[in-house]
């Protein structure tokens with residue numbers, strides 16, 4: 544028998560708040576949408592980080608969130624599309640591309656990876 548948890552979600556972009564009831568065996572994003580929450584998403588399988596939130600309080604299980612590095616999970620980010628609640632939770636949406644840039648921005652943004660340059664001869 545699944546536990547039912549209360550999840551408070553603040554959509555910072557829209558200035559909206561949702562309080563939804565999510566069983567421990569259901570993904571938070573899908574359950575919240577079924578209760579009329581309007582939240583960002585794209586892939587729905589833990590790969591793209593569009594649905595990322597900051598976890599303000601509470602515990603969740605996101606072992607399927609392959610798109611989120613262990614570092615960022617420890618910093619309190621979560622992918623709602625593949626997260627199961629493990630307690631009551633309070634979360635808020637990220638800034639647009641916040642998690643993506645934290646994971647990849649420093650590599651792609653600072654010229655460490657360069658394409659198309661001729662290789663020097665030895």
Ligand code: FES
Pocket residue numbers: 583584585586587588589590591592593594595610622623624625
């Ligand atoms: S919607 Fe792509 S990671 Fe959740």
